[in-house]
Amino acid sequence: MDAILLQILNGLDKGSAYALIALGLTLIFGTLGVVNFAHGALFMLGAFCAVSLQKLMSVSKITIDPSQLDFLGKPLKVKTPYVVEWFGPKFGNAIIDWNVPLAIIVAIPVMLLVGYVMERGLIKHFYKRPHADQILVTFGLAIVIQELVKANFGANPIPTPAPDQFVGSYNVGALIGLDASYPYWRLIYFAFSATIISSVFAFLRFTTFGMVVRAGMADRETVGLLGINIDRRFTIMFGIAAAVAGLAGVMYTPINSPNYHMGMDFLVLSFVVVVVGGMGSLPGAVLAGFLLGVLESFASMNEVKGFFEMLYLPSIDQIIIYLVAIIVLLTRPRGLMGKAGVMEE
Amino acid sequence: MSKFTRRGLIKTGATVGAGLAMPTFITSPLAAYTNAPTGGSVTLGFNVPQSGPYADEGADELRAYKLAVEHLNGGGDGGMMNTFSSKSLTGNGILGKKVEYVTGDTQTKSDAARASAKSMIEKDNAVMITGGSSSGVAIAVQGLCQEAGVIFMAGLTHSNDTTGKDKKANGFRHFFNGYMSAAALAPVLEARYGKDRNAYHLTADYTWGWTQQESIAAATEAKGWNTVNNVLTPLATTDFSSYVAPVLNSGADILVLNHYGGNMINSLTSAVQFGLRDKIVNGKNFEIVVPLYSRLMARGAGENVKGIFGSTNWHWSLSDEGSKAFVKSFGTKYGFPPSQAAHTTYVQTLLYADACERSGTFNPCGVSEALEGFKFDGMGNGPTEYRAEDHQCFKDVLVVKGKENPTSEFDVLEVVEITPRGQVEYPADHPMFAGGALGKCNPGA
Numbered sequence: 188m189d190a191i192l193l194q195i196l197n198g199l200d201k202g203s204a205y206a207l208i209a210l211g212l213t214l215i216f217g218t219l220g221v222v223n224f225a226h227g228a229l230f231m232l233g234a235f236c237a238v239s240l241q242k243l244m245s246v247s248k249i250t251i252d253p254s255q256l257d258f259l260g261k262p263l264k265v266k267t268p269y270v271v272e273w274f275g276p277k278f279g280n281a282i283i284d285w286n287v288p289l290a291i292i293v294a295i296p297v298m299l300l301v302g303y304v305m306e307r308g309l310i311k312h313f314y315k316r317p318h319a320d321q322i323l324v325t326f327g328l329a330i331v332i333q334e335l336v337k338a339n340f341g342a343n344p345i346p347t348p349a350p351d352q353f354v355g356s357y358n359v360g361a362l363i364g365l366d367a368s369y370p371y372w373r374l375i376y377f378a379f380s381a382t383i384i385s386s387v388f389a390f391l392r393f394t395t396f397g398m399v400v401r402a403g404m405a406d407r408e409t410v411g412l413l414g415i416n417i418d419r420r421f422t423i424m425f426g427i428a429a430a431v432a433g434l435a436g437v438m439y440t441p442i443n444s445p446n447y448h449m450g451m452d453f454l455v456l457s458f459v460v461v462v463v464g465g466m467g468s469l470p471g472a473v474l475a476g477f478l479l480g481v482l483e484s485f486a487s488m489n490e491v492k493g494f495f496e497m498l499y500l501p502s503i504d505q506i507i508i509y510l511v512a513i514i515v516l517l518t519r520p521r522g523l524m525g526k527a528g529v530m531e532e
Numbered sequence: 533m534s535k536f537t538r539r540g541l542i543k544t545g546a547t548v549g550a551g552l553a554m555p556t557f558i559t560s561p562l563a564a565y566t567n568a569p570t571g572g573s574v575t576l577g578f579n580v581p582q583s584g585p586y587a588d589e590g591a592d593e594l595r596a597y598k599l600a601v602e603h604l605n606g607g608g609d610g611g612m613m614n615t616f617s618s619k620s621l622t623g624n625g626i627l628g629k630k631v632e633y634v635t636g637d638t639q640t641k642s643d644a645a646r647a648s649a650k651s652m653i654e655k656d657n658a659v660m661i662t663g664g665s666s667s668g669v670a671i672a673v674q675g676l677c678q679e680a681g682v683i684f685m686a687g688l689t690h691s692n693d694t695t696g697k698d699k700k701a702n703g704f705r706h707f708f709n710g711y712m713s714a715a716a717l718a719p720v721l722e723a724r725y726g727k728d729r730n731a732y733h734l735t736a737d738y739t740w741g742w743t744q745q746e747s748i749a750a751a752t753e754a755k756g757w758n759t760v761n762n763v764l765t766p767l768a769t770t771d772f773s774s775y776v777a778p779v780l781n782s783g784a785d786i787l788v789l790n791h792y793g794g795n796m797i798n799s800l801t802s803a804v805q806f807g808l809r810d811k812i813v814n815g816k817n818f819e820i821v822v823p824l825y826s827r828l829m830a831r832g833a834g835e836n837v838k839g840i841f842g843s844t845n846w847h848w849s850l851s852d853e854g855s856k857a858f859v860k861s862f863g864t865k866y867g868f869p870p871s872q873a874a875h876t877t878y879v880q881t882l883l884y885a886d887a888c889e890r891s892g893t894f895n896p897c898g899v900s901e902a903l904e905g906f907k908f909d910g911m912g913n914g915p916t917e918y919r920a921e922d923h924q925c926f927k928d929v930l931v932v933k934g935k936e937n938p939t940s941e942f943d944v945l946e947v948v949e950i951t952p953r954g955q956v957e958y959p960a961d962h963p964m965f966a967g968g969a970l971g972k973c974n975p976g977a
Contacts (some may be wrong), residue, residue, distance in 0.1 A: 193777040201771060233966045258848060258859060258869045258942060340589035342931070344797045345853060346834030356807035370805040373773070442805070443770055443798050444832050487774035504774075505766050 192360055192367045194484040200373045200442075202480025203380035207435035208457040209464065209472035210384060211428035217404045217467045218421040221310055222318050224326040227454030228333055229298065229429045233436025234445035235336055236297055237290035238345050244283045285350045287441055294433045302429025306422050329450065337447040339342050344444035349375075353441075372441045379438050383431060384473055390427075400424055404467075417528070459512050465525025475523055479508050565895040566681040566976030567657040574629040574894060576601070576881070577658030579649050579673060580687065582637040583665035586665040586793060588828055589873045591685055593663060594635060595798075595866055596874035600881035603861070604631045612882060613863035615854040615910035622890035627888055634658060640665060642672035649673045653680050659894050660685060662880055666871060667691030667740040674703035680977015683896045685880040688873045690745035690824055695924035696965035702896055702924045704903055705850045706883065708914075708956070710744035711964055713823045713843040716951035718751035720841060725786065725819055727756035732784035734775055734799055736791050737764040744966060745790045748823050752788075760784045765795070772799040776806050785813040787820045796822060797832040804836040825932055828871045830944045837934030837944065844910050844930045846875040847947055855912040869942050879911045883918075897973040907947040915953070921960035922970060929956050 188471070208230055215223045247266035257261035271279030282289070309328065311373045313321045353371040360367030391397035403410045403417040436445070443449070460479055464471030486507035487490055495503035503510075513522060569575070578597045581590035599632040602608045606623030613621050613711040625631050634656040636648025645664065652658040653707070661677050662685035670689035677684035678729050686694060695705050731752060735745040741764070749759045765775055776799065779787055787808060791799050803809075803820055811818040825842035848859050848869035856879040858878065862870040870878070883903065891898035906919035916927035931949040938944060958965070 188779050190778055193780065194774060197773045197777055199781060200773065229552065255939065257940070259863045263939070337583075337587065342584070343828060344794055344832040346797075346801075346836075348834060354805075355810070356805070368807050370807070442801075444801060446836070447676065449770065452768070484774045489778055502766070513619065 188363050189312070189360055190488065192363075192365055193369065194488055195481060196367075196369050196373070196377075198481025198484035199377050199477060200480070201483060202477035203437060204435055204453060204476075205457055205460045205480050206473045206476025207380050207385060208432055208453055208480060209460040209476050210387060210469060211432040211435075212457060212461050213464070213467060213469050213472040214424055214428040214431075216461070217469070218400060218424045219306075219310065221313065221323050222325070223310070224322050225305070225329040225332065226325075226428075226432055226455065227450030227452075228329040229301065229432035229450070230331065230436040230439075231336065231445070231447065231450030232301060233294050233298055233433025234347075234440050234449060235340065235436075235438045236294040236433060237287050237347050237440045238340060238445055238518065240290045240293055240347075241286045241347055244268060244286060246300055248272055250264075269413040274338075275444040278460045287349055290437045290440075291434060294437045295430055298430040298433030299426040301433070302426035303422060304428065311484055329454070333450065334448045340447065342447060345524065346444045347440035349441035358424065376438050376442060380435070384512065385433060387427070389430065390468070396423075398419065407531050415416075456508060462514050463522055464516050465522030468522065470526040471522055471524030478525060479511065479525075482507055482511060545866075552670070564975065567653065567659045568977070569595045569657075569894060570630055572629055573632045574626055575656055575658050576631060577634055577636060577649065577652035577656065577661040577663075578877075579636040579638055579645060579652065579661055579663035580877075581640045581665050581669075581748070582635070584640040586640045589665045589688065589793075589826065589871065590638070590663075591792045592828065592874040593665065593877040596862065597633065597662070597881060598879035599862055599865060600878045600885075601631045601633055601674070604885050605735065608865070609861055612854050612858050612878065612911055615857050616886070617884060617909040618886050618890070621882065621884050626885045627892070627894070631885070636663075638664060638666075638669050639671075640669060641667050645669040645673050645812055646676050649676050651834070653677075658682065660884055660899075662877065664689055665685040667694055668738055670694050670705075671739065672696045674698065674700050675857060677797055678702045678971070681974045683884065683898060683899050685884050687877045687880065688826075689740075690744065691740040692747065692964050693739050693968075695922045698969035699922050699924075699965075699968050699970050701900060701923075701971045704880070704883075704900075704918060704925075706806070706880050706918075706925045708843075708845050708911060708927075708929055709924065710740070710747040711958055711962070712929050712956040713744070714747035715753035715958075716756050716843050716931050716949075717748065717821070717823060717954040718842065718953075719955075720931045720949055721752060721821060722755040722757075724818070724841070729757045729786050729816070730760045730782075730784045730814065730950070731757050731786040731788050731821075732760045732779050732782050733762040733788045733790055733870050734763075734772070734779075735762055735764050736795050737766055740792065741790050743964065744823055745788075746975060748790065748821075749787055750964075757786070765791070765799070767793065767795065768914070769795065770798055772802040773957050774961075775799070776802045776808070779803070779808065780806065780811075783813070785816045785818050787818070789820065789822050791822070792824055794832075795827050796826075796829055800833050800836050800840070826872065827942070827944050828873070830934065831941065833885050838936050841948070842932055842936045842945075844932050844945065845872045847930055847932065847945060848942070849947060850912060850930075852910075852912060852914070854910045858912060875912060882911070884910075893976050900973040914950075919960065923964065926953050926957055 212226050247268045249264045251262050252265045253262045258262045263531045349372040356368040356370045358368045464475030487504040580593045589802040599903050603611045603613050634652050636652050638645035650663050660683045667689045670686045674684045684703040692710045735741040789799050808818050820840050822842040825844045830837045887899045887902035891902040903918050904917045909915045913927040929951045930947050932945040933948050935946045
């Protein structure tokens, strides 16, 4: 039971990342009709907002300490971050330690701006082009973004730890009489994702802006005829989708040290999530994200792998998501919650 | 009247036939080999990952290669040429020819690595190919060089198979391997953690992971450890949480991470996040072991590497004259200490150049003969020998652990023990290395 509980938590955790990225993808597809293969790169850019802030906070004053030697036997250059210099060791180090939560504040405007620039500068020119063109141009953009990040930050993962207070694990199982410890930060990630997803849904559901966007998603032309500048609202939605992906990236950095390739690692899976959930369906994207995350986690259990090996299906953990996608598409071609008419012409 | 007789025909035919049947190496002078240099320069091919996940290691390898070329051509301070026991290298290029180089990008993909090596051989006339930061790549390129008739001086490749079942007469490896890591680590692990231990292995699912796991499991089991489970993880895995979680309830009190690079960083981070190192299992502290360390990669794992044991081929903090000379050269030129990848590639370049000088030719068969059984010192690893039977270098191995109180960003690992060569040596026909044949050197052309 302990192992099952852990894999459920793992699945929800993985599903959080899938759901957040898939939600952004679906928002863009639902509003602008664009299949955005650069969305994984936005997730990665969010993570590198945290890395950049960490580097910024590490900018240091250099003093020479003749009592210590460097690797060449010369007097050691001791680095003291200016943040520590200005605010004192206790408060200065605390600011550095809380880099990731602080990066959220930085990432929101940065990612909104990135999204806005991306939509106005490139994507809008492809609205009336075939989906294949959109995929090619956004995929190319993703490669350009990741190569730029690699050129500036290197290829290796960069450790971006969580604040000291959130290092370690919490015995979640004790709440129901089991013994299953789960890392604090992963629990926070799940709670954070749930909050962001709820906020996006609430925004679309309960605000006038959201109502107009939903109306535009249903019938863009009619909303336009009512004198509403729907294009402007859709551009803002693109920015919001970029911010959601960016925030998912920022919060993910303590889970896995970010590198330039992390967006691509998530991109393909997130597209499968969108397709399984149903193209254009926001609840479908979220549902499929969590569902596939949990299934993927269970598939990597030794007992499950052993069972499928007996059925001549080795490495089920690597193919489970695609297997489920095939089954769903064969039985429900529109996906779990897809609507009629979307990508069916 | 014709002088054409039956006897004459037989004589002539026999002479021509014998000539055609004679082995190439007797009929051809030593100059008849692939890409024999004709002008005043010789071209070497540096095939390293310049993109992809190991690009940082590739960049460090390339720095070392450029430094080696500079030293071979008489520039800089000479580095390890001053401490190398062989005194054939004089700073006048190789055999009087100026050393030039071309580079290729392996992308850490076997097909891309073979394509770039092929291009360097066929278009750039490279007489030797060297590099690689992955065993899959090294084995693929080694096979290509064997077919093409050029020497392959392997870079960072740690799979037993490179000089085991996939060994080739034209290929040479200075770097150590999985067996050596295990043989060096096991006694240290036994001394630190005791005999009665249950180990759970997570293993990267490709040639290096398999041979590394096989080696460390055998070596630790010989010390009394029990292998509870070995789970193969796909190379593309980024989130290891679902593989780490089952360890908690497996009864294991040791986790062995047969992972390298990004896999190592992510699996170790997951293991630490799940609180494994804070657990007490079977009345013992839970421990994690990383058999192959890379300083460049260890930096990516940050604080998580502290106190964790592993092995490495070389470390910049060594105090022998060769290491000091290399660190000084490299550090002065680039501003930071070299990695083990940089060290092994620099050494391989000098060893190749030295073999050419001693044999008096660039012919792969002459170079190969000069390298086989070659004993040398002054290159940072103590007395070393290129064993003739499998073209594997035998030397001391470093057991290291993540440093508790690093003084700089480069000060990630500390050397715990230098395991003598005798302890990590194995017979050429050891079962873990069986299955392939070295074959004969191929000069190509």
